[in-house]
Amino acid sequence: KAWVRFRHPRLIYEMVAAATQAALRRPGVMPGVEVRAEGDDRPSATTFSGVAEQVALFGDATGPGQARGLFGRVLGQVQDTFVVSTSEDEVFFLDQHVAHERVLFERLQHELREGVPAAQALLFAEPLELPPAASSLLERWREPLERLGFAFEGFGGPAIVLRAVPALLKGDEPRRLIEAAVDELAGPGADKPTLDRALAFVACRAAVKANTPLGREEMERLVAELSVTETPYFCPHGRPIVSRVSLHDIRRELKRNW
Ligand SMILES: [Zn+2]
Numbered sequence: 001k002a003w004v005r006f007r008h009p010r011l012i013y014e015m016v017a018a019a020t021q022a023a024l025r026r027p028g029v030m031p032g033v034e035v036r037a038e039g040d041d042r043p044s045a046t047t048f049s050g051v052a053e054q055v056a057l058f059g060d061a062t063g064p065g066q067a068r069g070l071f072g073r074v075l076g077q078v079q080d081t082f083v084v085s086t087s088e089d090e091v092f093f094l095d096q097h098v099a100h101e102r103v104l105f106e107r108l109q110h111e112l113r114e115g116v117p118a119a120q121a122l123l124f125a126e127p128l129e130l131p132p133a134a135s136s137l138l139e140r141w142r143e144p145l146e147r148l149g150f151a152f153e154g155f156g157g158p159a160i161v162l163r164a165v166p167a168l169l170k171g172d173e174p175r176r177l178i179e180a181a182v183d184e185l186a187g188p189g190a191d192k193p194t195l196d197r198a199l200a201f202v203a204c205r206a207a208v209k210a211n212t213p214l215g216r217e218e219m220e221r222l223v224a225e226l227s228v229t230e231t232p233y234f235c236p237h238g239r240p241i242v243s244r245v246s247l248h249d250i251r252r253e254l255k256r257n258w
Pocket of ligand 1: 097098101204205207
């Protein structure tokens with residue numbers, strides 16, 4: 001049988017979407033680093049426990065109330081790139097760039113639902129001298145980009161002019177920003193909705209970079225904000241955000257049995 005028709009397709013769609021969302025929120029999807037015990041003959045010290053754990057698709061969703069404190073308390077930062085935190089049972093390593101990207105992505109999504117995210121008009125409108133191919137690509141993406149706070153003028157004329165950028169990106173050099181946007185949107189992923197891709201681009205561009213020292217308050221805020229996102233374990237491009245080490249494994253490794 002090649003076709004199955006549902007009586008209430010909308011309902012099924014929503015059920016599947018909700019179940020997928022709930023499954024992606026389960027801590028089991030976090031990759032973990034396994035501490036290798038003496039006499040262990042497993043081939044590798046690294047496992048991805050998320051794969052092994054059976055995910056109950058229609059199991060209880062984690063309520064937003066339980067989400068708080070998903071990653072325990074912040075201990076500090078290592079390599080100016082990872083925020084380290086701990087709960088009673090685990091130590092978490094959060095990639096600060098993708099964590100922030102996820103937070104900004106969902107904030108923008110929320111703002112989009114309410115209207116247009118905050119934009120910053122440029123003091124001096126920026127003429128963009130783009131190659132013709134890039135100009136026509138930009139014209140195709142004008143609508144989703146403008147929904148995010150960009151404003152363009154002069155399509156079809158001699159030069160496209162950039163008049164405003166999303167407030168999140170006001171520190172960015174406008175011309176470089178548009179070149180990066182064209183590169184990103186011309187890249188792989190054309191099957192996904194352009195608005196989502198443009199949104200992910202803005203979030204990535206605005207997110208704190210790796211190799212950036214963070215203050216304690218900044219780390220605590222980032223971890224708290226990530227905890228309450230809808231998808232705290234994956235960035236908008238699908239990369240994992242958090243790796244963890246079990247303290248149970250550490251105790252076993254150190255022969256602390258009491
Ligand atoms: Zn990124």
